[in-house]
Amino acid sequence: MSHVFPRHTKSLPPVVAGGEGCYLIDTDGKRYLDGSGGAAVSCLGHGDPEVIAAIKAQLDQVAFAHTGFFTSEPAEALADLLIEHAPEGIERVYFVSGGSEATEAAIKLARQYFVEIGQPQRSKIIARKQSYHGNTIGALSAGGNEWRRAQFGPLLLDISHIDPCYEYRLRHDGESLEAYGLRAAQALEDEILRLGPDTVMAFMAEPVVGATAGAVTPAPGYFKRIREICDQYGVLLILDEVMCGMGRTGTLFACEHDQVRPDILCIAKGLGAGYQPIGAMLCSGQIYAAIENGTGFFQHGHTYIGHPVATAAGLAVVRAILDRGLLARVNEMGGKLRTALDAKFGQHPHIGDIRGRGLFLGLELVEDRATKAPFDPARKLAARIKSEAFKAGLICYPMSGTIDGRSGDHVLLAPPFILNDAQVAELTDKLVLAVERALAA
Numbered sequence: 001m002s003h004v005f006p007r008h009t010k011s012l013p014p015v016v017a018g019g020e021g022c023y024l025i026d027t028d029g030k031r032y033l034d035g036s037g038g039a040a041v042s043c044l045g046h047g048d049p050e051v052i053a054a055i056k057a058q059l060d061q062v063a064f065a066h067t068g069f070f071t072s073e074p075a076e077a078l079a080d081l082l083i084e085h086a087p088e089g090i091e092r093v094y095f096v097s098g099g100s101e102a103t104e105a106a107i108k109l110a111r112q113y114f115v116e117i118g119q120p121q122r123s124k125i126i127a128r129k130q131s132y133h134g135n136t137i138g139a140l141s142a143g144g145n146e147w148r149r150a151q152f153g154p155l156l157l158d159i160s161h162i163d164p165c166y167e168y169r170l171r172h173d174g175e176s177l178e179a180y181g182l183r184a185a186q187a188l189e190d191e192i193l194r195l196g197p198d199t200v201m202a203f204m205a206e207p208v209v210g211a212t213a214g215a216v217t218p219a220p221g222y223f224k225r226i227r228e229i230c231d232q233y234g235v236l237l238i239l240d241e242v243m244c245g246m247g248r249t250g251t252l253f254a255c256e257h258d259q260v261r262p263d264i265l266c267i268a269k270g271l272g273a274g275y276q277p278i279g280a281m282l283c284s285g286q287i288y289a290a291i292e293n294g295t296g297f298f299q300h301g302h303t304y305i306g307h308p309v310a311t312a313a314g315l316a317v318v319r320a321i322l323d324r325g326l327l328a329r330v331n332e333m334g335g336k337l338r339t340a341l342d343a344k345f346g347q348h349p350h351i352g353d354i355r356g357r358g359l360f361l362g363l364e365l366v367e368d369r370a371t372k373a374p375f376d377p378a379r380k381l382a383a384r385i386k387s388e389a390f391k392a393g394l395i396c397y398p399m400s401g402t403i404d405g406r407s408g409d410h411v412l413l414a415p416p417f418i419l420n421d422a423q424v425a426e427l428t429d430k431l432v433l434a435v436e437r438a439l440a441a
């Protein structure tokens, strides 16, 4: 009997024994193509010798030194590298151990910033429906997925949720993409005015929505308008790139596509590529200066922030992404995967939308393509696809509740950047099999 508290008490997962490139291998020797990098984590694939060597070298030097006493060479070097490539104005990196810690720290930093600059009346956050920002109380409060939030409702912070920029479902017939992008962004200004502009401290959004909506990209001009609205009302823009950042969409930072400059930027997942648990919250020089010229310290911190081994792994991962030409590869292989998905599912009666950027792609399932009606949630279609895919030796990331936390189903794909042509074919063939078996059940 296992003493591990598992994710699901009624299913016993196989035991992982190894990882090789795009594959994970269980103790029975079965191989699984990692079509979602777990949950958009394993961007370099499994068993990368350079990252492993960097971790071992750091362990040989020093494993841990508390950041209350020391900084470390890998933390300094990784911060330098991230800032060298970060959007304009971003100047400091606060290392944490994962995505929820990054978004949680972002919320607290936004609040402390306004206290430091003498605007303590600003405490409200606006986020979006169907977003996911993590599972700690602040991060869960910011997230807009009803299914994840429901039972914890009484514990959550009072955060407003506006509609996402979700062209497939929310754009009107005959409305151009640009006009829809502006209309979707207008929801932010409306909410700021409703709450009272001088009470709002931040707007938080994923540049490309991942887990809860399935690679939903913003309409052109949406984030440009969002930035203008934030500037007009003195509201901080927090971009959560925990899932879509670090090369996943073909640029190191996902917001580069939309040419939007955040005040605070959260990354994790691909930063450690699964080799170490690490995340980071990056902030503007202006925010940092407010803390530096004010109390002088951010009232935050966890024991493992800036961990030398985690930052050594992150440094090796970001160097690999940049130096091995992997951003170009994401664009190339993302294009090939998209073409293969279009070929297999483009005319499928139950695939309503295929979307995404780079190697971050999603398929939304519908009962009826013409009306976009979703399947009955009782069919648990996403769960069935996940289990049929796993049986067939494919790891993908299906999820239900795409539309409103309850109805709708999608499959998210986020394979390693080293995916090759044969693996594109294997992934799509196995996904076709899984979808057909799930639909037939």
Ligand code: PLP
Residues within 6 Å of the ligand: 039, 098, 099, 100, 101, 103, 132, 133, 134, 135, 206, 210, 211, 240, 241, 242, 243, 244, 268, 269
């Ligand atoms: N933010 C986004 C956009 C995510 O996708 C996730 C995880 O899926 C998180 C935050 C939370 O990250 P973690 O699971 O590392 O706490």
